[in-house]
Amino acid sequence: MRQGSEMSKPTTNAGPFFPRDRNWHPQALSPNYKTSVLRSPQKALLSFGNTISETTGPVFGQNMLGELDHDLVLNYAKPGESALGERIIVHGHVLDEEAKPVPNALVEVWQANAGGRYRHKKDGYLAPLDPNFGGCGRVITDENGYYAFRTIRPGPYPWPNGVNDWRPSHIHFSLFGSGFAQRLITQMYFEGDPHIPMCPIVRTINDPEAIEMLVAKLDMNHTVPMDARAYRFDMVLRGRRSTMFENRMEGN
Template sequence: MSIRVQAVDEFYPRDPRDHPPALAPDYKSSLLRAPRHALVALQHSLSEITGPVFHGEELGSLDHDLTRNYARQGSPIGERLIVHGFVRDQNGRPAANTLVEIWQANAGGRYRHRQDQYLAPIDPNFGGCGRALTDENGYYFFRTVKPGPYPWRNRANDWRPAHIHFSLSGAAYAQRLITQMYFEGDPLIAGCPIARSIQDEEQLRGLIAQLDRRTTVPFDSLAYRFDIVLRGRRATLFENRVQTPQEAS
């Protein structure tokens, strides 16, 4: 990894209407994390509009294939999947050479983590982590198994839907994105306090990967497509300063 020393344009300020409220009472841990005062928008510094540059030789040949990168004596248990899509900025431009990292539970709904005490067994052939770089078109591709749902100590009988965690580097630190991907048709999404904290249905649909029959590998793997949009560059022709919340609304 090297450091991108050429600054990119200012990024559009985030529109708070596109995000769930910081305080969502049904999501109990947000009661402790939510800020008590309005956030203040600051001008971006050089450290935010520059970022790391990753090189293909830094990744292993199986880093993108979670069905093989941890396997010891066989294949992992579970429904084999391809997860793929395009990463673009807010203006629709491909986010090339972006590091995409994923982590997930195994098919039984258990993470390979010492603090995960769910009764589902650990899969000896599944590590649950992978990474890939997008190509010049912003395209990424993973092989994995479908993660299982699992209970969590939010309220009695709360279950997390099947999901995959994503971390994306972007072209600068201000573009760094950490999110979750859900699966089309999962009935647990409707009752998940985390998912339901997103009050805009269109925004929630943007976190649900769609079954992609065109990319399915016959007799091998189903495929889901999950396109991701990072924060866009500030490309307005009329002004070159950060908008106030009143101007952005």
């Protein structure tokens, strides 16, 4: 995942997607992150060109969203009640590698509650559940690739990786762009969290710049006074490259 700041009008996509940058992403095998030992490939990777099913993808419409899917403070709450914790707004743009906005991308999020506990039967952390917080939501980017949702800042929590390992406060993201090759699953951390440099998962990333791009920045210009602070988090999906035409290296 990479960030981008330059914006331009959406253009018609053509050609396959850029290949994954293996030097940018963390190594699949990272022994200090224990579950990667079992999950990582045991043999050399094979490279294949993009197929039609990868360069075309899911089409999402606004009619698939519920009225409160973008508001995790209320979408699981009883009438007249709301989730407990620090209210925040998370917003930003979804771009491709050429800094072009990705419109109509489905952005799904899930997270722990303010105490650091997930609404999942296998979560063994002793923090209490919030009966008014479900911990998941979704939005679709607009024509400029912009998204926004309201939620509760999640709490950190311990996990059985090491003797005393804790996950930083984070929100999980799943994105679907214009093709299946633009699928991205990532996590967003919060500016100033001291757990970030200690986390074994974060430490699988070798490039400090890449880690910084996973950290949402406090954005006081988009806060709602007396209600919610705001954090800015831009995400970048794989861009496209035009099909080569004879000797025209710039594409067709």
